[in-house]
Amino acid sequence: MQDELNAATRDRIRRAPKVVLHDHLDGGVRPETVVELAGETGYHKLPTTDAGELGEWFVNAADSGSLERYLETFGHTVGVMQSADALARVAAECAEDLAADGVVYAEVRYAPELFLESGLTLPEVVEAVQEGFREGERRTAASGRRIRMGTLLCAMRQNARSGEIAELAVRYRDEGVLGFDIAGPEAGFPPTRNLDTFEYLRRQNAHFTIHAGEAFGLPSIWEAIQRCGAERLGHGVRIVDDITVSDSGSVRLGRLASYVRDLRIPLEMCPTSNVQTGAAPSISEHPIRLLRSLYFRVTVNTDNRLMGGTCMSREFTELVDAFGYTLDDLQWFTVNAMKSAFLPFDQRLALINDVIKPGYAALRAERLFTQVAAENPA
Structure with a gap:
């Protein structure tokens, strides 16, 4: 019976409380919104104006196996998000879509520097997005669901504006901006190019994560942690290169992998995007699978819902189908994410104890009630 109580069916996955730490605002726009905004703003570069076909195009274009090609798809979403109204609309819809998927807490990131083409200032970009998230x-809440939205501001590693963006994150940290990130192509743009930015953030007691170990290997992870002081790793997939599994099944961790596990450095993994x-x-x-079995601080995330044709329920379902994970595993991933959030400790604890654990317990109890009723008909 215990196996039945713990089974992660598709319906239970959909209704389970979820947490996402790595989700890009411009990577999660609704296809119909892209089409509508393109029409309103005179953006004429879309490959199609049929929303269904456009959604398929984004997924197919992103399925290249190349991070650089994957990043090119953002030209269209960014292109239609160049006004305060567009940014606010996309942010509000983002919150609605995540909540509809059972997400109770989300940290959504974006690069303010990408939305200045029509004359917006950096503060105006941030204020528009924050207004959208609050809406x-x-x-x-009015529809019976509750979600808490937090914001991470990204600097693009190939540009030279990380200092400005870090100052922006600090300026708005009491208004929902919880931290800083650096994103973009890893190869040729190591995070150490921005050491002064990370030193500034540490002096300001500000949180930050760094995209590392996605397209580039262990040196990227080592620099992000040891030189820059990253609290979390965006993706961090290549940490597996420092783990040796013998033919007999025994596992040996290298120095860097051991350090990451010992310090409980969170890995913001995004399975669909990583593929x-x-x-x-x-x-x-x-x-x-290996990292979870070794008890690394693994979290599951969506990265870019539009490009991946995905959501948190789909990410969990893929893992359940591949590895036979149960509700216990999904709760473990979810609690890991909540522990790793940049929200204040007492608020993290409240969400774990008052929302996440009771939510999973209710799913198990529901199954138990159904089972007992079936075994004891009136």
Whole structure:
């Protein structure tokens, strides 16, 4: 009976409380919104104006196995998000879509520097997005769902604006901006190019994560942690390169992998995206299984819901189908994510104890009630 109580069926996955730490605002726009905004703003570069076909195009274009090609798809979403109204709309819809998928807490990131083409200033970009997230929270609460939205501001590693973006994150940290990230192509743009930015953030007691170990290997992870002081790793998939599994099944961790596990450095893994960009060969061969078995601080995330044709329920379902994970495993991933959030400790604890654990317990109890009723008909 215990196996039945713990089974992660598709319906239970959909209704389970979820947490996402790695989700890009411009990578999760609704296809119909892209089409509508393109029409309103005069953006004429879309490959099609049929929303269904456009959604398929984004997924197919992202399925290249190349991070650089994957990143090119953002030209269209960014292209239609160049006004305050567009940014606020996309942010509000983001909150609604995540909540509809059972997400109770989300940290959504974006690069403010990408939305200045029509004259917006960096503060205006941030304020528009924050307004959208608050509106999305209000709408979801009115519909009977609740979600807490947090923001991470990204600097693009190939540009030279990380200092400005870090200062922006600090300026708005009391208004929902919880931290900083650096994103973009890893190869040729090591995080150490921005050491002064990370030193500034540490002096300001500000949180930050770094995209590392996705398209580039262990040196990227080592620099992000040891030189820059990253609290979390965006993806971090290539940490598996420092783990040796013998033919007999015994496992040996290298110095860096041991350090990452010992310090409980969170890995923001995004299975579907990792396969799309070539960071992992397939879901069934994704390093997440090994890392979970070794009790690394693994979290499951969506990365870009539009490009991946995905959501948190789909990410969990893929892992359940590949590895036979149960509700216990999904709760473990979810609690890991909540522990690793940049939200204040007492608020993290409240969400774990008042929302996440009771949510999973209710799913098990529901199954138990159904089972007992079936075994004892009136």
